[in-house]
Amino acid sequence: MITKESIDNLKNHLEIVDVVSQSLELKKSGANFKACCPFHGEDTPSFVVSPAKQIYHCFGCGAGGDSIKFVMEYEKLTYPEALEKLASMYNVTLNYDETNSKPKLDLKVLETINQYYQKLFTNNTIAKDYIKSRGISEFSIEKFEIGYAPKSIDTINYLKNNFLNLADAKDLGVIDSGQNGLYSRFIERITFPIYGLNSKIVGFGGRTITGHNAKYVNSPQTKLFNKSKLLYGYNLAKENIYKKNRIIVTEGYLDVIMLHQAGFNTAVATLGTALTKDHLPILRRGEPKVIVAYDGDNAGLNAAFKASVMLSQSEFEGGVIIFEEGKDPADMVKDGQIQKLNEIFSNPTPFINYAIDYIISKYEINDPMQKQKALHESNEYLKSLSLLYQDEYKRYIAQKLSIRENLVKVTNDKSRVKFDNSSTKIDIAELCIIKAILEKPSRLDLVLDLIDASMFEYHNNEFQMLLDDITNPSLNSIVLNERLEDYDDKRLENELLILLIKFYSKQLNKVLYEKDIDFRKKANLIRKLKDNISQLKKGKLVSFDIDLLK
């Protein structure tokens, strides 16, 4: 069991925006952040994260909670598993009760083995010669912690001799077991340690120098290592990305290292995969301009197209750079073409232009039939973009195909889901009052004396909920609803007056037309109600009287 003290300590380290943004792309929206909800399908964001309240809430499906709940739901983890995951993310130590404590994965294995590989590199001439031949400097070797993984048996012996936990080493993807026992995952390869968002090492990339079939390999998927979510070099580029508002996404380790060496220190690389939706949350961090820099071969062009479609649909700013004639950025740095690189990086082809150009380039547009197909395909792509872009790029497609602009169709039926898509009627004034109390629970004292849940015409349920338990998560939808104004004390008082006048006037009407009531009782009620209304109209809040409620 994890001790309560260490859970509380962990909670103090959690930042909900940070936690959620490791999995979702969050966009700033007023005081909060928004995203499309990961728990139900939707196109219009109704998932809200509040840094002030440290909670999230979906207005579409009602999912909600704190950082721990999010990790549990999103990663499908149990409570203790979510705590352990967050603890490792935030570098917080969890303490366990003596009873049935479970040994924790020792992450030190990765750090230790990384140091071992680095040490071996300095003594290995073949590895060093290869790295030097690529133009990589001593400084970069240290900065990127380039290492060398020896023969399998050497790694296994090193782990054993240093009493490192072999089961952990296996879970962390350093070694594995086969028919002949344990073997190392990285054998006679130059190693590039890969860091996660928490700047802790999570795995390796390895390049063979002994002519092994697979030129590059990565760590296998582990608890910590998910290659479709990681970017090589991000740990070293992060600060510069925030500063320069730019991130350069390349295809390889060497590109990253060489670009950093030449001062392009916002370069990162995907780990042998294309950019995927899973990368978007990292790319969104700091809202940088994204520059996709790929090789000019068919695979590179196609990957750049797919990235352009995805990034433009997600409304990322930036564009594409293609390195022609097999010259990758690493070669250009090696050849000293820094000035040229500078120019290239300053002029990327915007994503939408690149995507449209790519589509049209597939067709022989002098042939009317082919032109028709090119129009159809670029039109379909255009329709997947925001209305503003559709309008902007209609002209571009028309020009490219030399056709009339009105032949390019845009859509105007983008069905915008309303923010409050519940069918129940809502009353803004009532909700504002509830929100004001939730914002400052000390106001409950004042309010308790004046109103009863039954005075709320539409939201008596919510008010009752508030009275029962002010921390009820179902109330988060009110706290986070940006359409509701934030009342100060004075405004709250005014709104309460209005609500009460409305309520007592309605009661007065009811009583006046009520037949089954004793005459004296009726007269008494009417007098009380009229008196209340007149007091309220003078701006005086009156305590409620149980007799006046029915």
Ligand code: ZN
């Ligand atoms: Zn939802």
